Amino acid sequence: MKRSVSIFLMIVVMLGLGGFDTARADDLVRIELRFPDTLAGGAPAEFQVRITVPGDRLAALELRDMSRRTPDCPGVDYDVLSVVNADITAHDLRRDGRVDLVPRGPGPVEITYRVSAVLRADDVSINNVLACSVVIVGADNIFIDRRAMFPALRPVDETGEPFRFGEAEVRLIGWAGTGPVVFPSAEQVAPSIWHLDHLDDLRFSYLAAGRWTASPHRSRGNSVAVYGWPLDGDHAAAAAALGDVSDMAGRVLDYLETAWGGEGIGGYSALLLQTGGRHGEFAAFTATAQGNAQAMFYGPGVAPAALRIGVAHEIAHIWAPGRLGSPNPDATSHWIGEGLADFASYRVLIELGALEPSALLDRANVALQNRQIAHTPELADYDYGFLAWLRLDTGADGALLSPGLDAFVRALIDGHDAPITAERFWSTAMRLGLWRGETDKAQLEQTMPCQLRTGGEDYNLVEGRWPRYALGWELSDEQPGMIARIVEDGPAARAGLQASDRILRLKSGGFGNIHRPVTAEFISGDERRSASFLPRGEMGPQVYLQYVEDVEVTRLWADIAPPARCRPPANQAVR
Structure with a gap:
C-alpha cells in the first residue's frame, strides 16, 4: 500500500x-x-x-x-x-x-x-x-x-x-x-x-x-476493469474472484462520490498480480495507485477480504487528490492522505456490507499495537492517520460510523484551495465539535475513547501485556505454502496441522490480529481441509492499549486492566 x-x-x-x-x-x-x-x-x-x-x-x-x-x-x-x-x-x-x-x-x-x-x-x-x-x-x-x-x-x-x-x-x-x-x-x-x-x-x-483475465464493471458513469494474473492458469476461477473485486471497486467509487462528492473519475483499472509466495510472503500483499490505475502484488495465501481492502485503499487515493486540499509536498502531512485511504477503505466496505463492522476495531487494535511497540515502523503514518480519522468518526456516545465525519470531509472539500495541513485538519475538526484534545502525535492514544460501539457490540479500552502474534509454522521458501517446520504445541499444531501440509490460503484473520481466529485452508496428504485457531504465542513484554469485547474473558489469556482514566467507580462492574 x-x-x-x-x-x-x-x-x-x-x-x-x-x-x-x-x-x-x-x-x-x-x-x-x-x-x-x-x-x-x-x-x-x-x-x-x-x-x-x-x-x-x-x-x-x-x-x-x-x-x-x-x-x-x-x-x-x-x-x-x-x-x-x-x-x-x-x-x-x-x-x-x-x-x-x-x-x-x-x-x-x-x-x-x-x-x-x-x-x-x-x-x-x-x-x-x-x-x-x-x-x-x-x-x-x-x-x-x-x-x-x-x-x-x-x-x-x-x-x-x-x-x-x-x-x-x-x-x-x-x-x-x-x-x-x-x-x-x-x-x-x-x-x-x-x-x-x-x-x-x-x-x-x-x-x-x-x-490476462478481465472483469469489467460499470455504474454511475464509472467504468472499472480489474485484470488478474492466475499463476496456475485457472482463468475461470480467476474470473469469478475478479468479478467480486471489480463489482466492489465500482461500488466503492460510487459510494465516495455519493457520500462525499466529487466528479466521476470515469475509468479505473486495477492489475492484480499473484506471485509465487516465496521469500516469506505467502500471505502478504502490497498495492500502489497512480493516475486512475493501480497494481497489486499478492501472495497466494492472501484472504479475499485483504484484496478488497487493498483495492479500496488505492481507490480512495484516486478519489482524494485535490478534493480535500491542494497538495503541497512542503506542507501536506503524509498521514492525512494515508490515514484517509486506510480508514475510508474499511468504512466504505462496512457500509457496503463487504466487511463486518468489527473490522474497524481489528484495524484499530493493529494500529495501537504498532504505534506503541513499533512492530512495523514503516506503517507509522498509516497507523496514526487511521486512528486520527477513527477518532473523528466516533460520536459522543462512542458509536462509530458517525455522520460527523461526513460533515468533516465536506468541510475540507469546501476549503480545498488551502493546503491539507495538520493544522487545518485539527482546526476544522475543532470547529465542527469533533475534537477537543491535544494534537500532539505522541498523545493520540491518550485521547482514544474508553468505549467504542459498532455493529451492536461495545468494545472496552484496556492496556497491559499481550501474547505475541504467532501462527506456529515456518513456510518453505522453495515450495510456496508448504509447512517446513511446525512449532511443537503451537497454535497450528494444536489445530491439527503438520509439517509437509501445504497452506492454500488464509481465508480470514492474520495481519498481527491476536483477537480473531485465523482460518487456514490447506492440503494434508490428498485431503483438502480447513482449520481455525487463535494466533497467540508466548506472552510479550510490551504494554499497549487494545479494544476488547469482554474484559473478564480477555483476562484469561492476557495480563490487562482498563487504563486509570477508564476505570469505573468501585461499585460498577466492567463487562
Missing part, C-alpha cells in the same frame, strides 16, 4: 520557470515497444524501445537512468542499439547513469535500445518489487513498471533552456497476445496505439500485456 514506492512508468521532463512551449501538434514524439511473438518456453530474450523526437528547437536530449535496483531485485540493463541523426556521449546507460544526444542536423532524432533482465512471476519478492525496476514475465503475460522501459527525457533548446514536448504516440509492435495496457492519461486511438496530449502525461503508466 505504499505510495512512496509505487509502480508507475515515469518520463520526467524538467520544467522552466516561465510558460511552456510545445512541439507542433503534427510533430509527435513516437515511442515504439517491440515484444517477442511468444513467451512460451521461458522469458523473452529481449525487449526493444525506439523513441523518436521532433528535431525542431532540439539542441540536446538528455536521458537519465531512472531505474532502481536492490540486492534482491537486479533491475534492468539498457543496451543502446542505434542512434539516428545524433551523436551520443555514452552507450551504457546503467553504468554512466546519463546519456546525451546532440542532433547532427535538421529532422527528428531517434534512439533504439534493448532492455534486458526480467523476473519470473513465481520468483518475485513482494517486499522488493515496488522498490525497484522490473519486467515480470509469467507463462503468457508481461508486467512492466514505470522505470524499466523508459529513461527520463530532458530536451534542451538552442538557448540552453529545457522545454516541454508536445503530443506523443505509443505503439506496441510484435505482440501476438491480448491484454490490458494501462496508460491512464492516454487515449487509445487504434489497436495497440495510444495518444497523449503531452509526453510527460505518460509518467503514471503501467504496461501489462498478454493473456
Whole structure:
C-alpha cells in the first residue's frame, strides 16, 4: 500500500520557470515497444524501445537512468542499439547513469535500445518489487513498471533552456497476445496505439500485456476493469474472484462520490498480480495507485477480504487528490492522505456490507499495537492517520460510523484551495465539535475513547501485556505454502496441522490480529481441509492499549486492566 514506492512508468521532463512551449501538434514524439511473438518456453530474450523526437528547437536530449535496483531485485540493463541523426556521449546507460544526444542536423532524432533482465512471476519478492525496476514475465503475460522501459527525457533548446514536448504516440509492435495496457492519461486511438496530449502525461503508466483475465464493471458513469494474473492458469476461477473485486471497486467509487462528492473519475483499472509466495510472503500483499490505475502484488495465501481492502485503499487515493486540499509536498502531512485511504477503505466496505463492522476495531487494535511497540515502523503514518480519522468518526456516545465525519470531509472539500495541513485538519475538526484534545502525535492514544460501539457490540479500552502474534509454522521458501517446520504445541499444531501440509490460503484473520481466529485452508496428504485457531504465542513484554469485547474473558489469556482514566467507580462492574 505504499505510495512512496509505487509502480508507475515515469518520463520526467524538467520544467522552466516561465510558460511552456510545445512541439507542433503534427510533430509527435513516437515511442515504439517491440515484444517477442511468444513467451512460451521461458522469458523473452529481449525487449526493444525506439523513441523518436521532433528535431525542431532540439539542441540536446538528455536521458537519465531512472531505474532502481536492490540486492534482491537486479533491475534492468539498457543496451543502446542505434542512434539516428545524433551523436551520443555514452552507450551504457546503467553504468554512466546519463546519456546525451546532440542532433547532427535538421529532422527528428531517434534512439533504439534493448532492455534486458526480467523476473519470473513465481520468483518475485513482494517486499522488493515496488522498490525497484522490473519486467515480470509469467507463462503468457508481461508486467512492466514505470522505470524499466523508459529513461527520463530532458530536451534542451538552442538557448540552453529545457522545454516541454508536445503530443506523443505509443505503439506496441510484435505482440501476438491480448491484454490490458494501462496508460491512464492516454487515449487509445487504434489497436495497440495510444495518444497523449503531452509526453510527460505518460509518467503514471503501467504496461501489462498478454493473456490476462478481465472483469469489467460499470455504474454511475464509472467504468472499472480489474485484470488478474492466475499463476496456475485457472482463468475461470480467476474470473469469478475478479468479478467480486471489480463489482466492489465500482461500488466503492460510487459510494465516495455519493457520500462525499466529487466528479466521476470515469475509468479505473486495477492489475492484480499473484506471485509465487516465496521469500516469506505467502500471505502478504502490497498495492500502489497512480493516475486512475493501480497494481497489486499478492501472495497466494492472501484472504479475499485483504484484496478488497487493498483495492479500496488505492481507490480512495484516486478519489482524494485535490478534493480535500491542494497538495503541497512542503506542507501536506503524509498521514492525512494515508490515514484517509486506510480508514475510508474499511468504512466504505462496512457500509457496503463487504466487511463486518468489527473490522474497524481489528484495524484499530493493529494500529495501537504498532504505534506503541513499533512492530512495523514503516506503517507509522498509516497507523496514526487511521486512528486520527477513527477518532473523528466516533460520536459522543462512542458509536462509530458517525455522520460527523461526513460533515468533516465536506468541510475540507469546501476549503480545498488551502493546503491539507495538520493544522487545518485539527482546526476544522475543532470547529465542527469533533475534537477537543491535544494534537500532539505522541498523545493520540491518550485521547482514544474508553468505549467504542459498532455493529451492536461495545468494545472496552484496556492496556497491559499481550501474547505475541504467532501462527506456529515456518513456510518453505522453495515450495510456496508448504509447512517446513511446525512449532511443537503451537497454535497450528494444536489445530491439527503438520509439517509437509501445504497452506492454500488464509481465508480470514492474520495481519498481527491476536483477537480473531485465523482460518487456514490447506492440503494434508490428498485431503483438502480447513482449520481455525487463535494466533497467540508466548506472552510479550510490551504494554499497549487494545479494544476488547469482554474484559473478564480477555483476562484469561492476557495480563490487562482498563487504563486509570477508564476505570469505573468501585461499585460498577466492567463487562
